[in-house]
Amino acid sequence: MPGISKNQFQESFETELAKLSERNLYRETKIHDPELINFSSNDYLGLAQRALELKVDRRGASASRITSGTYQAHKELEEFIAGWKGTEAALVFSSGYMANLGTLSVILGSKDIVFCDEYSHACILDGIRLSGARKYFYKHNDIEHLRELLEKHRNKSTKALIVTESIFSMDGDKARLVDINKLAKEYNCSLYIDEAHGTGVLGSNGAGLVEELSDQGAIQKSDVLVQMGTFSKAIGLEGGYIAGCKTLIEFLKNKSRSFIYSTAISPLLSGLILEHLTTVRYQPELRASLNAKIALFKSQIEGLDYSNENTAIFAIHMPTVEAALMATAELKKQGYLVIAIRPPTVPSPRLRVCINANHRDEDIENLAELLKAVRV
Numbered sequence: 001m002p003g004i005s006k007n008q009f010q011e012s013f014e015t016e017l018a019k020l021s022e023r024n025l026y027r028e029t030k031i032h033d034p035e036l037i038n039f040s041s042n043d044y045l046g047l048a049q050r051a052l053e054l055k056v057d058r059r060g061a062s063a064s065r066i067t068s069g070t071y072q073a074h075k076e077l078e079e080f081i082a083g084w085k086g087t088e089a090a091l092v093f094s095s096g097y098m099a100n101l102g103t104l105s106v107i108l109g110s111k112d113i114v115f116c117d118e119y120s121h122a123c124i125l126d127g128i129r130l131s132g133a134r135k136y137f138y139k140h141n142d143i144e145h146l147r148e149l150l151e152k153h154r155n156k157s158t159k160a161l162i163v164t165e166s167i168f169s170m171d172g173d174k175a176r177l178v179d180i181n182k183l184a185k186e187y188n189c190s191l192y193i194d195e196a197h198g199t200g201v202l203g204s205n206g207a208g209l210v211e212e213l214s215d216q217g218a219i220q221k222s223d224v225l226v227q228m229g230t231f232s233k234a235i236g237l238e239g240g241y242i243a244g245c246k247t248l249i250e251f252l253k254n255k256s257r258s259f260i261y262s263t264a265i266s267p268l269l270s271g272l273i274l275e276h277l278t279t280v281r282y283q284p285e286l287r288a289s290l291n292a293k294i295a296l297f298k299s300q301i302e303g304l305d306y307s308n309e310n311t312a313i314f315a316i317h318m319p320t321v322e323a324a325l326m327a328t329a330e331l332k333k334q335g336y337l338v339i340a341i342r343p344p345t346v347p348s349p350r351l352r353v354c355i356n357a358n359h360r361d362e363d364i365e366n367l368a369e370l371l372k373a374v375r376v
């Protein structure tokens with residue numbers, strides 16, 4: 001199959017970076033000496049510098065990471081993420097949305113092609129759209145359709161990427177990553193995995209589906225060019241990350257507009273994220289308890305028409321939009337908040353039930369009973 005390998009993909013980043021270095025345009029995320037009087041900060045009222053009884057440098061970053069907004073807390077967080085994900089490096093963005101937008105839009109260009117699951121999140125689609133790359137959507141999790149598209153279109157460009165979420169946010173199913181990875185190798189494509197809903201939930205350390213499959217020896221972490229994730233779901237805070245090889249991360253620091261032209265996430269938040277990630281990584285009992293609740297809910301909803309693959313997200317399919325809305329209203333009366341998700345966000349109406357580790361067993365059982373009643 002013609003095309004370029006993952007190494008050549010990475011080499012293309014190196015070539016670009018060398019050109020920037022030659023022209024003194026190489027950007028860095030340096031930590032500045034705190035003794036300097038900072039004339040680069042946008043902290044007009046000085047509020048960001050108020051002391052706080054937390055192990056963080058300061059409250060607000062007050063500038064972009066590439067000017068004076070990088071602090072020790074960012075570095076510690078990014079080092080932790082890289083170690084946890086098993087990659088050379090990582091980069092933190094202000095949200096998962098910004099991470100996808102700012103990455104896809106620059107690692108792809110108008111001469112490149114991308115194959116993407118049709119159920120992909122809006123920020124994946126926006127990032128691809130911004131890149132100008134030629135895009136082909138394969139039917140949700142349909143490996144045969146992906147193969148057909150690859151067979152037909154892969155030779156239209158040297159650089160090609162396959163993009164998928166690891167857990168699909170509206171259906172709670174998992175990407176067929178082992179098969180997708182095989183196809184990526186066969187057709188010389190690189191992989192981009194959005195772990196927004198896998199982060200904290202899957203894998204021995206909670207690093208996501210890529211970790212879960214590499215724990216099983218089914219894929220290697222190094223098979224994946226880009227692992228993206230967010231701190232806004234299981235991590236319980238906000239912010240997004242990209243993990244991958246050093247050249248990818250350097251490339252993003254230099255090219256990614258949502259990273260360069262946006263104020264860094266605050267050192268305060270970075271410190272909190274690190275604390276939460278440490279909990280997630282070293283307290284697997286949290287995941288065990290979530291999995292027990294998921295199993296309980298699943299055992300109680302037999303007979304209902306639902307999608308789920310042992311993740312915390314259940315899509316309870318509803319016959320009509322009206323039925324979904326009425327069910328939400330009825331469940332609310334009974335004290336449960338279960339939102340109806342409707343087209344165009346999803347192709348068919350459903351109730352989206354998300355289980356968490358703190359749910360009481362009796363509430364899970366009650367909800368299951370109520371769902372059966374509203375669904376008939």
Ligand SMILES: Cc1ncc(COP(=O)(O)O)c(C=O)c1O
Pocket residue numbers: 095096097098100121123165169194196197230231232238239240
């Ligand atoms: C699959 C997926 N990717 C990315 C995002 C964006 O993450 P964030 O909320 O941190 O911007 C979301 C959020 O809903 C998501 O579901």
